[in-house]
Amino acid sequence: MSLYILSKERLPQFVKALQGKFRVVGPVETETGYAFDDITDPAQLQMDYTTTILPPKKYFLPQREVLFSYHNEKENGGPQRLEMRPVYQDVQPTVIFGVHTCDMSGIMLYDKVFSEGFRDEHYMERREQIYIIGIECLHPCDEASFCKDMGTLTAPPIYDLHMTDAGDHYFVDTGTEKGERLLLDNAYVKMAEKEDIQRLGQVLSSKWPRFRMRLKMSRDQTPSLLTLGYQAKLWQQLGERCLACASCTNVCPTCFCFDVRDENDITMQGGERVRVWDSCQLYEFALVAGEHNFRESKASRVRHRLMRKGKYIKQVHGLSGCTGCGRCERACLVNITIPGTLNALHEEMQLEPGI
Amino acid sequence: MATKPKIAFFDFTSCEGCQLTVIDLLQTHLGLLDLVEIVQFREAMSERGEDYQIAFIEGSCTRKSDEARLRRIREQAAVVVALGACAHLGGVNALKNYWPIENVQTYVYGKNGKDAYESYPARPISAVIKVDAVIPGCPIDRYEFLRIVQLLLQGRRLRLPDYPLCVECKLKENACLNTLGKPCLGPITRAGCDAICPTYGDGCEGCRGWAPEANFAYMREILRGHGLSDADIDARFTMFNHFQFQHMGEPAPVTTSLGPDKTAPLPTSAFAAPKED
């Protein structure tokens, strides 16, 4: 759409102007790194940050979300009946600052998963009120990332605004009309001119050599690699190491599985139905009636996660199931990683280097 | 209103902190008393009703005379619930099982301790009587207590989280202590306390017992990465779970002997009885 220039000094004013009207969240510094959190003071916002433990998915699918409340109603002497009221949690105009391009890819997948086929009203109600303001990565966040392999180093078309750091100012690209309105109504910006656009081109093209490739194959090859390697020995080795702790899936921007539970209140006459994040790495995930578990071994669960990330999600939703954000690698205490696993599989299958 | 189920609380060898947690819960959730009637609770009331359906037992069995009392409770109660780590696992009390019992008695109670105070190796109450439900933790999590009571009243299947603590820890977006150089047993410990210790910066010590798929071998690798010796790691593994390891049979995933060791020095403690000559 259009490109604007926002001077860095004016960013706090932009945030302040939004605060009256929106819940404003973005990366803030923590004791050990960064996390997405509510911005109460514009000075907290850290647009130049490495990565976060949880991706911004927590604003799209909260860790614990009430779906409806229920209550036993008894009309004077009449029969008891269960009253149910839908609940739409965390639905409010929200602006998320500082979303990296890999995480935008995760959100793009979420949007597909929760809107196509079965339309998830709870997700959609919230989603419609969220503005995404991206930030371009000019340096790798750390050693664990492999976004260049996964093709997520370029912003996918889901942002309302997308910012690129150019020293004393940001380039702000508008991705949607509502994003453009948000910018023009709340920030002092100027239209980019011809030479600005050239500078942006330089900034963007000079970043690529800083990012390395980690996969021994191209991402297009991973579905066939995983098909070939379904029976590989590797899965047993990984299964032995795995702690079944689900850290890898909880921190993953493309994991969306949830469990649904009823929580009664103290009177036991009512309560709430909630959904909470779940994980295919946990024993109970594939436990069904009759105590049968169709992914009993940890090896089969580790394999399933890799299959999801490198093959199934692509097949079902047409988008990559892994963004290369590296979060699972940072979180895994026994060093089970996506690039390490795919490369080892590639080796075990004795394939020619794919790239 | 239909008659409310009668419940009772009992204590064996413990600090009574779990019962205190229940009392504390009642301060904010008095509605619990609309669901059940408490007929016996030494820490909170003087009445002693012997007519109860659900018994909550805190503490481990650490002497012969405990057994008869446990059996009496079992006979009366339709449902027996082990309340907290001592009753559930044996807990820290079972640390004494490392030494011959006479040494422990003399060490704690002085020269005549053997004759003055009865004692034997500590065990969870399930080693003596059938237990229908457990509420793990040192101390218990008050909300889990409430949840279990509600499930019992509904006659629903009782279940504890069957996954490691890391799940709850990650959902709270805590930075992982094990990656910050602080040992944490979260990957092998059963979740359910909302990862309270890591949330406040302390490594988990496993008070809720092991997760069903606890991977001791790789947990040991992680702890070795902190520079801990195998003996240190064993000490951490057995802090709340000594009895569990003793009864795992071979090969228990510890490197040191778990049985009574006549030569092992007893620890120095500020609480031990003063030295007699």
Ligand code: SF4
């Ligand atoms: S699988 Fe790992 S690297 Fe890929 S998107 Fe998920 S957390 Fe990121």
Ligand code: SF4
């Ligand atoms: S993985 Fe790549 S795109 Fe994602 S935050 Fe790191 S550098 Fe940016």
Ligand code: SF4
């Ligand atoms: S984070 Fe690592 S150890 Fe934990 S479940 Fe995932 S692969 Fe297994």
Ligand code: SF4
């Ligand atoms: S701090 Fe402990 S409980 Fe939390 S993720 Fe790390 S190992 Fe697991």
Ligand code: SF4
């Ligand atoms: S974090 Fe570990 S030691 Fe602390 S209460 Fe929970 S289970 Fe017990």
